[in-house]
Amino acid sequence: MLQMILFDLDGTLLPMDQDVFTKTYFKYLAAKLQPRGYQADQLVGGIWDGTAAMVKNDGSCTNEEAFWRRFAEIFGEQALSDRPLIDEYYRQEFQRVAEVCGCNPLAKAAVDELKQRGYRVALATNPIFPAVATESRIRWAGLDPEDFELYTTYENTCYSKPNPDYYRDLLQRLDCAAGDCLMVGNDVEEDMVAANVGMKVFLLTDCLINKKNREINAYPHGGFPELLQYLKQDLAQ
Numbered sequence: 001m002l003q004m005i006l007f008d009l010d011g012t013l014l015p016m017d018q019d020v021f022t023k024t025y026f027k028y029l030a031a032k033l034q035p036r037g038y039q040a041d042q043l044v045g046g047i048w049d050g051t052a053a054m055v056k057n058d059g060s061c062t063n064e065e066a067f068w069r070r071f072a073e074i075f076g077e078q079a080l081s082d083r084p085l086i087d088e089y090y091r092q093e094f095q096r097v098a099e100v101c102g103c104n105p106l107a108k109a110a111v112d113e114l115k116q117r118g119y120r121v122a123l124a125t126n127p128i129f130p131a132v133a134t135e136s137r138i139r140w141a142g143l144d145p146e147d148f149e150l151y152t153t154y155e156n157t158c159y160s161k162p163n164p165d166y167y168r169d170l171l172q173r174l175d176c177a178a179g180d181c182l183m184v185g186n187d188v189e190e191d192m193v194a195a196n197v198g199m200k201v202f203l204l205t206d207c208l209i210n211k212k213n214r215e216i217n218a219y220p221h222g223g224f225p226e227l228l229q230y231l232k233q234d235l236a237q
Contacts, residue, residue: 001180002181004119004120004122004176004181005119005121005181005182006122006124006183007121007122007184008123008125008185008191009123009137009141010126011185011208012191012207013104013107013111014102014103014107014140015206017100021097021100024096026040026047028093028096028097029047029086029093031093032088032089033085033089036078037078046074046075047071049070049071050070050071051067053066054066054067054127054128054154055128055160055161059169060158061158062154062156063127063128063157067128090133090136094133098136098140101137103141103142104141104142104206105142107142107143108143110224110227113228120149120176121147122149122150122151122170122174123138123148123150123152124152124166124191125152126161127166128160130154130155131156134151134153138151150170150174157169161190161193162193167193168197178197178199181194183201184202184204186205186206188208188210188214189211190209195219201220202221202227203219203221204222205222206224
């Protein structure tokens with residue numbers, strides 16, 4: 001029987017168009033850093049390079065360290081001295097990005113109901129953002145960081161999706177067997193890979209991402225009502 005429910009955040013608990021979110025995020029960040037001499041195109045490229053370094057992280061350092069090491073290689077020591085400005089961005093201008101995200105009341109209702117049923121609940125969001133940005137997006141979804149036993153950020157995690165080691169690391173940190181966990185997410189490549197480590201999976205299709213056009217009927221899928229029904233069937237077994 002399942003004990004732990006892992007939720008993705010972006011496009012799962014927090015409805016969004018990923019492309020629109022990313023463009024808006026970069027627009028406000030570029031405006032914030034332009035006075036410091038960063039050109040928008042170069043800045044975006046540097047952020048993507050830093051993100052790639054986190055995705056490739058082999059567990060030898062935190063994602064935070066992997067990102068800033070690569071970012072400093074591109075922009076030099078100035079990048080490190082500008083960290084307080086970027087931290088300020090996440091506390092201030094980044095909050096405006098909420099304007100392009102939705103809020104599905106069923107997300108909070110599902111989390112609350114699952115906790116009432118006795119499930120443990122954690123947030124398995126791709127840890128490529130600092131905690132302040134992750135905590136903000138949790139609140140945009142109508143939830144609180146305290147609703148989750150654990151939420152992954154670039155400060156506290158050494159792997160990224162779709163690396164299966166991200167999920168193995170989560171299992172160890174949560175002291176939970178793979179077969180006792182269900183991963184709920186909207187990205188076929190990043191979230192359903194949890195099945196490769198033995199977790200059960202549920203594909204939330206409200207904001208589906210399926211870049212490789214895989215057959216989604218291979219996974220239990222649907223919206224939040226279908227998720228709750230799926231878990232009722234698990235309890236009945």
